[in-house]
Amino acid sequence: MATTATLTLASTDIAGDPVSVSKVATLTKAGSTNDLDQSSGLNRVHLRSTTEKVLLAANAEGNNLAAKVYLINKSEDASLYITVKINAQTTGKLYGGDFMFIPWSQTDTSASIKIAASNWTSSTGDIPVEYALFHEDTDFLTNA
Amino acid sequence: MATTNATLDLSSDTTDSALAFSNTTALNTAGTTTGVNTMTSVTKVLSSTNQVDLITAASVSTTHAYVYINNPSEDETLYFNVTIGNAGAGSATDTEEIGRLYAGDFMWMPWDVDDDICVTPSTADDMTIEYMVFS
Numbered sequence: 001m002a003t004t005a006t007l008t009l010a011s012t013d014i015a016g017d018p019v020s021v022s023k024v025a026t027l028t029k030a031g032s033t034n035d036l037d038q039s040s041g042l043n044r045v046h047l048r049s050t051t052e053k054v055l056l057a058a059n060a061e062g063n064n065l066a067a068k069v070y071l072i073n074k075s076e077d078a079s080l081y082i083t084v085k086i087n088a089q090t091t092g093k094l095y096g097g098d099f100m101f102i103p104w105s106q107t108d109t110s111a112s113i114k115i116a117a118s119n120w121t122s123s124t125g126d127i128p129v130e131y132a133l134f135h136e137d138t139d140f141l142t143n144a
Numbered sequence: 145m146a147t148t149n150a151t152l153d154l155s156s157d158t159t160d161s162a163l164a165f166s167n168t169t170a171l172n173t174a175g176t177t178t179g180v181n182t183m184t185s186v187t188k189v190l191s192s193t194n195q196v197d198l199i200t201a202a203s204v205s206t207t208h209a210y211v212y213i214n215n216p217s218e219d220e221t222l223y224f225n226v227t228i229g230n231a232g233a234g235s236a237t238d239t240e241e242i243g244r245l246y247a248g249d250f251m252w253m254p255w256d257v258d259d260d261i262c263v264t265p266s267t268a269d270d271m272t273i274e275y276m277v278f279s
């Protein structure tokens with residue numbers, strides 16, 4: 001049972017010579033070589049307001065356990081973005097087409113991952129967002 | 145302007161029906177289809193368990209960037225705590241922990257270049273960390 005993530009970065013002209021970086025990670029439990037064995041599957045939601053939403057509710061049980069979050073803004077409009085926060089800390093903006101893949105510590109129940117379609121208006125239309133969580137033993141069902 | 149693409153391929157058999165998807169995005173400046181034109185690539189060896197201001201907001205001149213951080217260690221017990229928060233804060237009270245990068249792990253995220261990205265090694269023995277910033 002394995003989950004692998006491969007990131008490839010490539011450019012022919014951002015430097016004098018072509019740049020190509022490829023990294024493969026097999027997702028494992030914290031501090032071990034055992035594979036992560038639980039996932040949320042791939043989810044899709046549509047944001048239709050500027051209201052901040054909790055995408056993934058932190059579970060303090062998950063502190064010091066391994067969890068990885070994948071998140072993508074599937075809008076085809078490059079100007080439409082979602083603001084991503086952990087707790088109250090903004091980490092960045094995902095513009096149309098952008099994705100992120102991060103470890104998630106869930107240091108406490110405040111460390112939820114929150115998103116907001118900050119520049120959404122009624123004329124921009126929905127902003128589709130897809131996400132997946134891969135994790136170990138934490139019982140996320142308690143947050144349902 | 146430069147053209148830089150990032151592709152993430154994910155495959156998992158944690159579910160009975162295997163999951164696999166791939167996405168490619170062009171790295172653009174904020175809200176545009178104009179490619180980013182600046183790249184920084186750094187490798188550091190850290191030799192204490194002190195928090196280190198790895199990527200400072202002052203080092204990037206835009207308000208939107210992409211960050212790649214990699215822990216190339218082969219010892220699965222070694223990790224970096226990655227946090228984001230006030231510049232050089234050095235205190236868990238004013239930084240937010242993103243997560244732990246264990247050996248072989250990487251992370252990729254957009255960054256609003258508002259607060260520094262810091263790391264804390266799990267051991268005082270030499271630990272190598274690699275990062276790239278596109279802006």
